[in-house]
Amino acid sequence: MKKTSVKLNGILLGLFILITGFFYYNMPDKNPYPPIFSKTYPLSTPISFWASMMGMRRLATDIVWIQTIQYYGEKSGTRMELSKGSQHRRGKIFYPKLKNYWQQVIRFDPLFVNAYLLGPTTLGWNLKRYSEAMEILNEGIAAVEAIEKKADNLTLRDTDKYHLLIVENDTYFNELKWKLYLLKSTLIYMNRDELSKAIPQLEKIAFLKGTPLNIKIILAQLYEQENKDYKKAYDLWVNIYNNAQRESKKKSARNNIKRLKEIISSG
C-alpha cells in the first residue's frame, strides 16, 4: 500500500514537472525593460537593484520621477522665464544633474511617455542644453526600437493566438516613436532658431490627451514671442490655467493671462 502511494507520488511529480515545463516554454518574455547591468545603458544604482529584486520597476520609476520633479523644482512656471535667456548666471549652471535624473527615469522605464515629453523640453527649451536633450531623446528612441524588436521576435517565435503583446503594441510603439521623432525635430528647429517651424510640430503633440502642460506652456510662449499672436497665446494660457493642478502653474498662468489681456486691450 505504502509502495503504491510512493509510486503514485513519483508519477504525479513527474507529470506536474512536465506540465510546468510546457507552460514555462510557452510563456512569452513580456518584460520590456532593459537589464540593469546593461553595458549601453547602465542602471546599477541601489534603487534599480532593489526594484529588480522585488519586481517593482514601475514603482522605482515613479520614485525617480518624483525625485527629478523635486530636483527641477516646484516653480517650473518661473523656470520657463529662463527660456528667454541663458542657462548660466554668474558662471553657474542651473540643475547640473538634470540630464542624469531624466536619464535614470527613462532607463528605468523606457516606455514612460511623459518623461520624454517633459525631460528633453526642460533641458532643450528651458535650459538651452540641446545636446543633452538630444541625448535623452536618442537614447529613448533606441530603447523603444529595441523593445519593438524584442516584440517582433516574439511574433516570429510564438503562435498566432498568443500575441498578447503585439496587437496593442503596434499602436503603442508607433505612437510613442512618433512623439519622440516629432519632439526631436521640434528641438532641432528650436536649436537652429527656426521657431516658426517648431510651432506646428508642437501643436501636434500639445493637445493630445495626457500630454504634460509643459508643452502647452512652451507653445504659448512661442505664439507670443515668434508669431506675436497674443490672442492665441492668451487662449492657451486660459487653457493651461483651467487644466493646471499645481498652484505654482496656476499662478504663472494667471499672471500671463493678466499680462496678455493688457497687451490685447491696448491694441
Next chain:
Amino acid sequence: MNPSKIYNIAKFTYVENLKKKNFIILFLFIFIVLGSGVLFSMLSPDQEIRVILDLGTAAIEMFAFLSASFIAVRLILQEMEEKTVYLILSRPVCRATYILGRFFGIISVIASYIIIMALSLIVMLLLKGWTFNSYIILISFTIFLKILIITSFSIFLSLISTSSASSFVTIFFLWALGHFAGELKHLNRLLKDSGIILTPLLQFLYYVLPNFSFLNYKDTFHITNAGFSAYFYPAGYAIFYSAVIITLSIILFNKKEL
C-alpha cells in the same frame, strides 16, 4: 485522500486565521493607500493616478507575500513543535490531506486579503478620477499566482527547517531571485563575455527557480493585452509549479518522523 476532509481542514485554517486577527494588516494597507493618495497628489499631480496605481499594486503584493510566508511558515512548524499536529493526524486523516488542507486554507485567506486590498485600491483610484480598466484584475490575479508558488515553498520549507526565521529568510531570497530571473540570464551573458564561467549554475537557477518575472504583470500590464492567454499561461505555470512543490512536501511529510 478525501476532498471533504481537505475542505474541512482548509475551512478550519481559514477560520483559525481570522481568529488570530492577521487581517489587521489590511487596515495598514488601506492607511498606506489613502496616505499615498494625499501625498502624491502634492508631489506629482501630473502622474498621480500612475503613482497611486503602482504603489497600491506593489503594496498589495508585499502585504500578500508577507502574510502568506509568515502564516505558512509558522503554521505547520508551530504545530509540529507543539505536537498539536497529532490532534489532526490521530484522526482518519492522511498526511497528504493535512498538507493540502493547510495549503488551500492559507491561499484562500490570502485570496480574500488580495480581493479586499484590490477593491480598496480601485475605490481610491476611482475617487481620483481613474477610469476602470480590467488590467487591475489581471494584476491582482497574477499577484495571487505568485502567492500560490510562495505558499507552497513556505510549506515545503517549514517541513525541512527547524526555525521559522531561517525559513522566512530563505523564502525572501527565493522571492528576490525569482524576480531577478530575467537579470540572471543577462548576467550569465556578461560573465561569459568576461571569461567567468558560471553558466551551468546560473542556467540551473534560471530554469529551476520560480520565474516571477513572467508573472510580474504589475510592471508590464501597460503593454499587455488582457485577453484569455494573459490569464491562461501564467495560471497554468503557477498552478503546476506549486503542485510540484506540494507533491514534494507530501513525499517529505510522509517520510518525516513526527
